[in-house]
Amino acid sequence: MILLQTQHISKTYTQQPILSDINIHLNQGELVSILGVSGIGKTTLFNIIAGLIAPQTGQVLLKGQSITNQTGKISYMLQKDLLLPYRTIMGNVILPALMQGVAKHEAEEKAAPLFKVFGLEKTERLYPNALSGGMRQRAALLRTYMFSKEVALLDEPFSALDEITKHQVHDWYLNLMKRINLSTLLITHDVDEAILLSDRIYILNGHPATISKEIQIDAQLKQQADFELSPTFLKYKRQILDLL
């Protein structure tokens, strides 16, 4: 089932075309990556999906309903965790609910059981500066999840983490997605990360940027031990690098 879809999205800034005829979709439970070099227009595309900017042409559909140019429907997470330092983790996590007019106690009741699911037990009353980088990212993910429980737009969320923490967070995130039936659209310029995490990868390139290729990652091969060191992995990597 298609959860999120963009149809013929184009965007021009000061007569400079940035995006042209972008058609992508995200199925229920999938993790789909958008790969492209820096400055290609990945974030512009996410801003359009999140409703922050209007496209020149095309529309964004969530479960078949147009959410073009509407904020408050879908949220995303950036490389920076953007946790408010003056609010506790609970205070940060319930922020989307508060923005939507939900009462504080009600929002806290909804968020409380999710702390365990996200591996954030006993951090509710702590301030963000008391948490490690990985834990802060988890808290930011929980905040994103509190906002939209079906789709998460992640804009290079793991790029600030060190390699070891990044691997741990990758595994944790894939497990979490299965547990809570979350679908994810991920922006990354890390080819390895895209191959390891994704079910499908869209390659964005050109001026204006278009989707030049859609690559399906074999789910069964991904389950193999040391997939990252396998010839299949390298084949995917070579194919993607050639396209970029």
Next chain:
Amino acid sequence: MKKQTNININVLPFLLIIVLLFVWQGISYFQMVPTYLLPSPISVVQAFIADFGTLMANAGVTLLEAFWGLLIGVISGVLIAIVMDLFTPLYKAVYPLLVISQTVPAVAIAPLLILWFGYGMLPKIVLITITTFFPVAVEMLSGFRSTDPDLIHLMNTMGATKWKLYYYVKFPNSLNHFFASLKISVSYAIVSAVISEWVGGFSGLGVYMTRVMKSYAYDKMFAVIFLISGLSLLLIWLVTFIQHKIMPWETNKK
């Protein structure tokens, strides 16, 4: 070893003050400077004790003026900062005027205010408001404008209204700036109150100061100077204390 060094560094200012007091007492004791020009620290303390009641009564008046002037100054400073943050053309039009207004010394405006508003409390409060609102307005504006654009972006994706953006992000984000400006403003408030009392008034530490100066009671003059300085320090400490209470995340850093 490091701790020992830190302790020594913290004690240094107090040691320096004690040394300076001893030197000052020595200068007076050996009459290197006539005592009517430079009374000894001991005679200043004696003058303070002898005139304690009068000093406190006058300090009460000065503090009351400072309180009202500061309150109005802070509120108007915050409001002006919000308006300038919301409307960029207004910011561009008003900001240079604000800066120019601050180049006029308080001593120059005080007589005019006395002329317009009389010898009561009003001209003092007006002068304090004028001198205290500027640091608050400028710092708050700087706080609002230094908010991480990505954070504003994120709040917008959540559908935050303009007021929710101020309430949840811009105001808390500006608290450090606010308290920094408040520390400046509290000392400005006391100094401005005293200056306006010099120019004209019935009571207050400035009025007391002009009276003891005219009677050549320099020991009392020094006593009131130290009292004014002490009051400013106390208020700055009070602001720091409130800041720590209101911003626990700053003190809870790992």
